[in-house]
Amino acid sequence: MSAKSQQDRRREQRTQVRRAILDSTEDVLLDGGYEAFSIRRLVDRCGYTAPTVYHHFGDKAGLLDALLAERYAKFARTLKRLQHPDDAVEHLRAVAKAFVRFGIRHPDHYQLLFMPRAPDHAPPAVADEMRVQLDQAWSQLWEAGRLRSGGPESAAQSLWSLCHGLISGQIFRPDVTWSKTVTDDSIDALLLGLVSPEAERTPNRSRPAKARA
């Protein structure tokens, strides 16, 4: 029992150190932004030295990935709460808008999660979960014959691209006065253009076929 508890205590200490480093990472990130973040600044803040950080996280990317995995988990939970299991279009609309809002409110996290530093460096695997989730909704619409043109991949990538463009535009061009409705307007418009209303295909029109899509 003692041996086991010793191991546990050591593991606990390890996670405590990781916790402290991650918290300082978040601090530095928050008050300097992504561009200003550096290992030097981090170790000045958290008291440890650079090699300790490397010992625990491998390299800078590993450190940021670890931080982002936590943040993404939180975000994924809020996205799960938005599900409209009965209406694929409303599901896509809600997730897309929430996603854009998240990106604009947390530009540093967004950059780390979805804007790879180099073309070959893929973002953390956890960031693809959402895409898979959305792909399901698109397949559903495709099987229901409600995509006006193109396949479900094309539609999924369209919405994905629009969201990314909305976020990075508003992040990187604060000098532009962005329309307050651009996010809602563009997502609504794209869905309107991609998806045909339910009534067009199913002959039974028990429901009034929706004012929106």
Place this chain on the structure above:
Amino acid sequence: MSAKSQQDRRREQRTQVRRAILDSTEDVLLDGGYEAFSIRRLVDRCGYTAPTVYHHFGDKAGLLDALLAERYAKFARTLKRLQHPDDAVEHLRAVAKAFVRFGIRHPDHYQLLFMPRAPDHAPPAVADEMRVQLDQAWSQLWEAGRLRSGGPESAAQSLWSLCHGLISGQIFRPDVTWSKTVTDDSIDALLLGLVSPEAERTPNRSRPAKARA
């Protein structure tokens, strides 16, 4: 006469040096990509030393801006050739698609022109010309009452965001297998969702009100 010609010769020498540095910049950029570009690599290639580059271009951003101003001028000329003065929607469609195609074919130039390195660093002023040109088309549609919702700013920023998202997605995620039709599909869909067909507004319904937009 002699004095003047001397001055001219000096100016000519100056532009020659600038030309040589810019050409080497292009070379380094082409075979290493944007990430791998550095002043050191540049001066190794072009024979001059770093302070010479700084003397002529101010700093790294100035050097890249100078290169990009040239490249953008070429690009703007090809865009001008696409104008459909009689049909604002077709004009927007053609310019948007050409723009995305340009971005994907010249990722390094695109990054420099439209992806500022820091949130406060605005892209070169020359890059805004196109936006102004497109804004005119949107105002035209707005005045014709053909925007389904939102104002012309919102619509313009929607299309702009979509284009940017399409390009940066396909640049930075070569691991994803992008749909070959995603650019056309998404631009068509967004325009379809943003702009109502001409017949909807004018009471005379001589045309069947919906082939494309």
Place this chain on the structure above:
DNA sequence: GAAATCTAGCTAACGCTGTTAAAGTTACAA
């Protein structure tokens, strides 16, 4: 209990980056 092993953290350094101060060189003007 003593020896071997493993872990965590440190100091100091490497090679790279953008940038610049200061000095030397060259060409033209007075």
Place this chain on the structure above:
DNA sequence: TTGTAACTTTAACAGCGTTAGCTAGATTTC
């Protein structure tokens, strides 16, 4: 000839991500 201005260089600064090599301490093994 002397002065002035532009041009180019050498040498360096401050910062970056990263790592080799060492020490102190805890854990395991004999």
